[in-house]
Amino acid sequence: xxxxxxxxxxxxxxxxxxxxxxxxxxxxxxxxxxxxxxxxxxxxxxxxxxxxxxxxxxxxxxxxxxxxxxxxxxxxxxxxxxxxxxxxxxxxxxxxxxxxxxxxxxxxxxxxxxxxxxxxxxxxxxxxxxxxxxxxxxxxxxxxxxxxxxxxxxxxxxxxxxxxxxxxxxxxxxxxxxxxxxxxxxxxxxxxxxxxxxxxxxxxxxxxxxxxxxxxxxxxxxxxxxxxxxxxxxxxxxxxxxxxxxxxxxxxxxxxxxxxxxxxxxxxxxxxxxxxxxxxxxxxxxxxxxxxxxxxxxxxxxxxxxxxxxxxxxx
Numbered sequence: 001x002x003x004x005x006x007x008x009x010x011x012x013x014x015x016x017x018x019x020x021x022x023x024x025x026x027x028x029x030x031x032x033x034x035x036x037x038x039x040x041x042x043x044x045x046x047x048x049x050x051x052x053x054x055x056x057x058x059x060x061x062x063x064x065x066x067x068x069x070x071x072x073x074x075x076x077x078x079x080x081x082x083x084x085x086x087x088x089x090x091x092x093x094x095x096x097x098x099x100x101x102x103x104x105x106x107x108x109x110x111x112x113x114x115x116x117x118x119x120x121x122x123x124x125x126x127x128x129x130x131x132x133x134x135x136x137x138x139x140x141x142x143x144x145x146x147x148x149x150x151x152x153x154x155x156x157x158x159x160x161x162x163x164x165x166x167x168x169x170x171x172x173x174x175x176x177x178x179x180x181x182x183x184x185x186x187x188x189x190x191x192x193x194x195x196x197x198x199x200x201x202x203x204x205x206x207x208x209x210x211x212x213x214x215x216x217x218x219x220x221x222x223x224x225x226x227x228x229x230x231x232x233x234x235x236x237x238x239x240x241x242x243x244x245x246x247x248x249x250x251x252x253x254x255x256x257x258x259x260x261x262x263x264x265x266x267x268x269x270x271x272x273x274x275x276x277x278x279x280x281x282x283x284x285x286x287x288x289x290x291x292x293x294x295x296x297x298x299x300x301x302x303x304x305x306x307x308x309x310x311x312x313x314x315x
Contacts, residue, residue, distance in 0.1 A: 039064025
């Protein structure tokens, strides 16, 4: 029996699209104080994305607190300014998908044109929520070997995430169990949008591997925003363009050259798979508008050997 399939996926978006849901974005917050520990009201705090140079600014409230929500995952520089105090600058803050980083700032008395720069700091701890999860970054997604280039296979590297039970009807779709829940109890979020197939509760759309920036698997203690499913929360964010042009092209080939023959097959079934494509991203208008597109084709031909009961010569 010979089965052939051809699959083409085209995926593209512009980075100026408005944010839809908070799960796909990060947040930076904290408190600004003076050398005595008193809060500083009205200080301007600015977060700048190093890849796109897009900046967001807020002012501290009467309690000295500030919040910068709906920030795209990436590397940020934080700057704080207030008349009568030296400027404060902290560089290289890695904000991950669905993450909340608390950056408390202490301003020193001095001239406004003086800046206190902080570059070497300890890793940030998540103190704003009780959710337990791990982020798989783009470097791991692209460089780790994956059969069929399915990035969700990396979810099983996380604690409390397991392959489905033997004989599972959804196991062949790439499902997995989280914290003892069924593989149909997971929730998939793609760029802040519900990405669940209502029939099988598996991801409806799987973006091209090279178009995935990072994804996060939450395994327990969810906040109210994750209220649909009791299993894992899989939050996927896709790539976007930056101020520099970046691209890649690839082709992966697999065949039956080193495969073993099925014991009951008269000859070794043939198998051939080719996956090829490319990605390209960059600026449309520097510091303002960006693009990113990805294209991949999969062509495969496969023979399958099976056993069946057939009528005897007497019949």
